[in-house]
Amino acid sequence: xxxQGERPGEFGMIARYLRPLAEDPGAFGLTDDAALMRPExxxxxxLTKDMVAAGVHFFPDDPPESIARKALRVNLSDLAAKGANxxxxxxxxxxxxxxxxDWMAGFSAGLGDDQQRYGIPLLGGDTVKSPDGLMLSITAxxxxxxxxxxxxxxxxxxxxIVVSGTIGDAALGLRLRLGTLDGAAAGEGASHLLDxxxxxxxxxxxxxxxxDHAHASLDISDGLIGDLSHVTRTSGVSAVVEAARxxxxxxxxxxxxxxxxxxxxxxxxxxxxxxxxxxxxxxxAAYEAAAARAGIPVTVIGRxxxxxxxxxxxxxxxxxxxxxxxxxxxx
Amino acid sequence: xxxQGERPGEFGMIARYLRPLAEDPGAFGLTDDAALMRPExxxxxxLTKDMVAAGVHFFPDDPPESIARKALRVNLSDLAAKGANxxxxxxxxxxxxxxxxDWMAGFSAGLGDDQQRYGIPLLGGDTVKSPDGLMLSITAxxxxxxxxxxxxxxxxxxxxIVVSGTIGDAALGLRLRLGTLDGAAAGEGASHLLDxxxxxxxxxxxxxxxxDHAHASLDISDGLIGDLSHVTRTSGVSAVVEAARxxxxxxxxxxxxxxxxxxxxxxxxxxxxxxxxxxxxxxxAAYEAAAARAGIPVTVIGRxxxxxxxxxxxxxxxxxxxxxxxxxxxx
Numbered sequence: 001x002x003x004q005g006e007r008p009g010e011f012g013m014i015a016r017y018l019r020p021l022a023e024d025p026g027a028f029g030l031t032d033d034a035a036l037m038r039p040e041x042x043x044x045x046x047l048t049k050d051m052v053a054a055g056v057h058f059f060p061d062d063p064p065e066s067i068a069r070k071a072l073r074v075n076l077s078d079l080a081a082k083g084a085n086x087x088x089x090x091x092x093x094x095x096x097x098x099x100x101x102d103w104m105a106g107f108s109a110g111l112g113d114d115q116q117r118y119g120i121p122l123l124g125g126d127t128v129k130s131p132d133g134l135m136l137s138i139t140a141x142x143x144x145x146x147x148x149x150x151x152x153x154x155x156x157x158x159x160x161i162v163v164s165g166t167i168g169d170a171a172l173g174l175r176l177r178l179g180t181l182d183g184a185a186a187g188e189g190a191s192h193l194l195d196x197x198x199x200x201x202x203x204x205x206x207x208x209x210x211x212d213h214a215h216a217s218l219d220i221s222d223g224l225i226g227d228l229s230h231v232t233r234t235s236g237v238s239a240v241v242e243a244a245r246x247x248x249x250x251x252x253x254x255x256x257x258x259x260x261x262x263x264x265x266x267x268x269x270x271x272x273x274x275x276x277x278x279x280x281x282x283x284x285a286a287y288e289a290a291a292a293r294a295g296i297p298v299t300v301i302g303r304x305x306x307x308x309x310x311x312x313x314x315x316x317x318x319x320x321x322x323x324x325x326x327x328x329x330x331x
Numbered sequence: 332x333x334x335q336g337e338r339p340g341e342f343g344m345i346a347r348y349l350r351p352l353a354e355d356p357g358a359f360g361l362t363d364d365a366a367l368m369r370p371e372x373x374x375x376x377x378l379t380k381d382m383v384a385a386g387v388h389f390f391p392d393d394p395p396e397s398i399a400r401k402a403l404r405v406n407l408s409d410l411a412a413k414g415a416n417x418x419x420x421x422x423x424x425x426x427x428x429x430x431x432x433d434w435m436a437g438f439s440a441g442l443g444d445d446q447q448r449y450g451i452p453l454l455g456g457d458t459v460k461s462p463d464g465l466m467l468s469i470t471a472x473x474x475x476x477x478x479x480x481x482x483x484x485x486x487x488x489x490x491x492i493v494v495s496g497t498i499g500d501a502a503l504g505l506r507l508r509l510g511t512l513d514g515a516a517a518g519e520g521a522s523h524l525l526d527x528x529x530x531x532x533x534x535x536x537x538x539x540x541x542x543d544h545a546h547a548s549l550d551i552s553d554g555l556i557g558d559l560s561h562v563t564r565t566s567g568v569s570a571v572v573e574a575a576r577x578x579x580x581x582x583x584x585x586x587x588x589x590x591x592x593x594x595x596x597x598x599x600x601x602x603x604x605x606x607x608x609x610x611x612x613x614x615x616a617a618y619e620a621a622a623a624r625a626g627i628p629v630t631v632i633g634r635x636x637x638x639x640x641x642x643x644x645x646x647x648x649x650x651x652x653x654x655x656x657x658x659x660x661x662x
Contacts, residue, residue: 028482028484031484032482032483033549038375046365047455048365051423079365081364092382092423128387153363
């Protein structure tokens with residue numbers, strides 16, 4: 001161990017902060033070039049990779065625990081939406097030259113805590129020097145019983161559109177943080193919105209129910225309407241969403257009532273990481289029951305209809321609400 | 332398609348430049364959140380992830396075809412060294428805001444060509460805006476018959492140390508590029524060294540022979556002696572390398588004869604991406620024969636010995652050569 005105050009090099013850093021996270025036998029204690037995974041017979045592997053960059057997906061001065069959690073959870077959210085259970089992940093970590101031991105300790109603690117929480121081991125990865133800001137690239141592996149992955153493209157005319165949790169909190173939290181929205185109406189609830197931006201809740205508790213009941217599924221990462229349009233386009237259908245049925249948290253509702261632009265953020269802002277599914281009406285009760293057992297609220301917000309256009313959002317008089325843009329585009 | 336001169340957005344860019352690379356059915360045409368892979372019964376999966384960043388692992392103005400090839404090949408090199416055959420890969424692409432269509436076309440062409448060359452399909456990934464320079468994070472999946480991965484940690488006392496190809500070319504090419512070495516002695520061979528830095532040759536043709544014959548194996552990415560020390564440390568042994576037996580290309584030999592620092596680069600410079608294996612002497616002939624069938628030269632450079640210290644490099648009088656540092660550290 002280096003003397004106090006002396007920062008370890010690459011191998012020392014890995015040994016101190018990352019190796020303790022890699023207890024899975026296939027990780028070889030991060031001492032090999034590659035990791036090993038023995039697939040379980042009868043299962044398909046589901047592979048997802050989400051990169052997050054300082055200044056794009058999080059703020060450089062966010063707590064390292066939070067950055068770690070967000071980087072892992074956005075990948076877990078993809079697995080949940082596909083009906084998959086977590087198997088393991090690989091961590092790509094591009095660290096700026098000025099990293100500190102305190103920062104790495106916090107980052108490692110955040111990852112370790114989430115590994116326990118979500119039951120996913122670190123299998124391997126790579127650490128490089130970033131010439132600029134922090135960047136994280138996580139590849140997560142999940143599994144589904146063979147043939148049971150739930151695609152975006154399976155929506156059928158007549159399906160109900162169901163979302164988990166509440167929509168728009170993270171986008172509103174980001175706007176509060178950026179100062180583009182007055183948070184006074186949210187009162188103390190503003191802290192809930194800020195937390196939702198920092199700490200997505202991957203809905204792994206819904207994975208089995210999604211497999212069992214949904215025709216189509218994805219996680220809402222780029223905005224409710226934009227992601228719904230991915231479902232409708234790949235499924236060759238359209239959709240109608242009833243604005244009044246979109247589930248809002250109490251602070252989000254307070255903001256929406258005072259500022260029309262807040263509702264636009266609910267419809268098109270990113271970072272919800274809730275699961276949007278479509279399913280036949282006959283499946284709804286069973287899906288709701290499974291979700292209730294998992295402690296996750298789910299809400300019907302609309303219906304899949306025939307057609308090819310973008311999803312329509314209607315108000316409580318049945319009039320279509322105009323949207324400037326459908327989707328938040330990190331890119 | 333956008334009008335000529337108008338650059339597409341994220342989804343358009345993916346559709347135009349990356350979707351054509353994703354013909355594997357499990358990639359879903361890059362239209363879903365995740366990719367699907369059905370593992371072949373009786374095989375273990377080998378997972379590797381190498382990130383490369385502009386200004387660290389390549390030059391920002393390197394040809395996009397070359398950047399693409401290098402990012403993929405450094406991962407394929409890990410698979411080869413573990414005795415694995417390629418199954419598929421995920422691409423994480425952090426693009427600076429000033430990317431051009433020409434650049435993406437070249438990048439995509441380089442990847443597509445290497446996918447054919449090495450028989451590995453694109454399964455999925457993620458594209459994000461980089462706040463700074465280009466960064467690539469590839470996760471490659473390979474497979475080995477169950478239980479047959481070749482670790483770093485299996486070296487045994489008495490094993491021969493065998494390397495593929497020639498050593499040091501890429502490190503010398505990098506020094507020529509940086510202007511820290513006079514390339515006159517290499518003459519026209521300098522272009523070979525420059526090419527070896529840009530275009531690693533993953534030794535997938537050796538994967539089966541590595542599985543069949545090697546006790547321990549890794550690819551030389553951080554420098555011959557540094558990587559050999561990974562083998563000896565994880566195996567609880569030491570090693571002796573005979574300097575005169577290290578295979579050098581003709582231009583590398585010309586440089587080494589004129590400049591002592593060039594030989595230091597051969598021993599400790601990175602980016603060789605050759606395979607270093609250890610094996611019992613009785614296996615050598617069969618390994619050499621398999622390598623010859625694959626068209627890949629292999630050379631014995633030393634032997635695994637008892638002990639715990641760093642590998643020793645000896646000259647032709649048996650005297651130990653002092654090394655300033657064992658390994659190139661990108662970090």
